[in-house]
Structures are given as structure tokens and as C-alpha cells.
Amino acid sequence: GQQVQQSPTSLVLQEGENAELQCNFSTSLNSMQWFYQRPGGSLISVFYNPSGTKQSGRLTSTTVIKERRSSLHISSSQITDSGTYLCAVNMGYKLTFGTGTSLLVDP
Amino acid sequence: ETAVFQTPNYHVTQVGNEVSFNCKQTLGHDTMYWYKQDSKKLLKIMFSYNNKQLIVNETVPRRFSPQSSDKAHLNLRIKSVEPEDSAVYLCATGGEQFFGPGTRLTVL
Numbered sequence: 001g002q003q004v005q006q007s008p009t010s011l012v013l014q015e016g017e018n019a020e021l022q023c024n025f026s027t028s029l030n031s032m033q034w035f036y037q038r039p040g041g042s043l044i045s046v047f048y049n050p051s052g053t054k055q056s057g058r059l060t061s062t063t064v065i066k067e068r069r070s071s072l073h074i075s076s077s078q079i080t081d082s083g084t085y086l087c088a089v090n091m092g093y094k095l096t097f098g099t100g101t102s103l104l105v106d107p
Numbered sequence: 108e109t110a111v112f113q114t115p116n117y118h119v120t121q122v123g124n125e126v127s128f129n130c131k132q133t134l135g136h137d138t139m140y141w142y143k144q145d146s147k148k149l150l151k152i153m154f155s156y157n158n159k160q161l162i163v164n165e166t167v168p169r170r171f172s173p174q175s176s177d178k179a180h181l182n183l184r185i186k187s188v189e190p191e192d193s194a195v196y197l198c199a200t201g202g203e204q205f206f207g208p209g210t211r212l213t214v215l
């Protein structure tokens with residue numbers, strides 16, 4: 001089965017609303033990463049988060065390895081946050097990706 | 108600041124042709140990777156290299172062959188392309204992985 005599962009699959013927000021994206025993984029791992037991708041764009045590393053909580057501006061990532069889950073919180077969403085958010089787990093010399101959450105922020 | 112460079116950006120070719128994609132990283136990492144992103148945006152590892160040595164080969168068809176001249180370069184050759192090879196090929200480097208802009212391949 002799918003080793004990395006993300007939810008929701010898609011999300012529509014009004015500008016200014018908050019969002020919580022989930023990532024669950026079914027295997028032990030070395031670390032995990034959150035990426036952001038615009039349509040037709042490359043992957044931008046948002047967080048590299050082996051464990052614990054990290055914050056960067058309006059984004060916060062919390063990873064609990066023992067519970068095999070990670071979340072990405074977006075506060076006060078902006079139109080420019082629209083795109084796909086991917087989580088990936090590192091199980092040794094490779095990343096295994098989830099299927100992504102497609103986020104659309106409307107004005 | 109771009110630190111993983113890929114060429115070409117796009118490539119359109121016919122079934123059966125050979126193609127080569129190049130990747131260079133300037134971050135000084137020992138590890139480099141090739142990933143494939145299909146039309147449904149699913150990303151899957153193809154190859155992992157550590158200091159020019161192949162570490163991971165994820166059940167990729169034999170027509171795909173990676174080539175590493177040094178730890179800063181990892182190229183990908185596809186001997187005889189097939190329609191299902193149409194995808195975006197992404198190169199990455201590092202433990203915390205940084206990705207290049209990708210090469211979009213279209214096989215007619």
C-alpha cells in the first residue's frame with residue numbers, strides 16, 4: 001500500500017484563512033521533508049524536519065516520528081500560497097513522496 | 108539561488124530515439140538523485156548516487172542508464188524512448204534534498 005499518505009487531496013481557502021495539511025507514513029524513516037510546487041514549477045524545500053516543530057514565517061511544520069505523522073500549518077493564507085504541497089520521507093538514499101495536497105487560495 | 112542545474116529544459120522526440128539529460132550541482136554534496144514526475148504529478152525515485160557510486164536503482168527499465176563523472180554531475184541517458192517515458196525528470200542532491208528545475212520529455 002501507499003507508504004506516504006497526504007490529506008486532504010485538495011483544499012480551497014479564502015485569503016486570510018488558515019490551513020492544516022497532514023502527512024502520515026507507514027514506515028520508519030530517517031527524516032522527512034515538505035515541498036512546495038507551483039504548476040509547471042520545480043520543487044522548493046519548505047521544511048526539512050526530522051522531528052519536532054519548525055516555523056518559517058506563516059508556515060509551521062510539526063513532525064512526530066513515533067506516531068508516524070507530520071503536519072504543515074499555513075496561517076493567514078495568501079493567493080501566492082496556491083500550489084501543491086508534497087511531503088516526502090527519507091528511508092535511506094531516497095525520498096518517497098506522498099500524492100500531494102493541491103491548495104487554491106481565492107481572493 | 109539556483110544550485111542544481113539541469114539541461115535541457117524541454118525535449119520533444121520520436122519513439123525509439125536516444126536522449127540524454129544533464130544535471131550539475133554546486134552544493135558540494137556527495138549524493139545525487141534522479142526522480143520521475145508523471146502526468147498525475149506523482150514523484151518516484153529512479154536512481155541514487157553517493158560519490159559517483161550507484162546506491163539505489165528502483166526497478167527502472169534497462170533503457171535508462173545514469174552516468175556520473177564526478178560527484179557534482181549525474182546524467183541520465185534513455186536509449187530507446189517509449190511513449191510512457193513522457194514525464195518531467197528531476198535531479199536532486201543532498202540529505203535535505205534540493206531539486207533542479209526539471210527536464211520535460213515528450214515522446215511522440
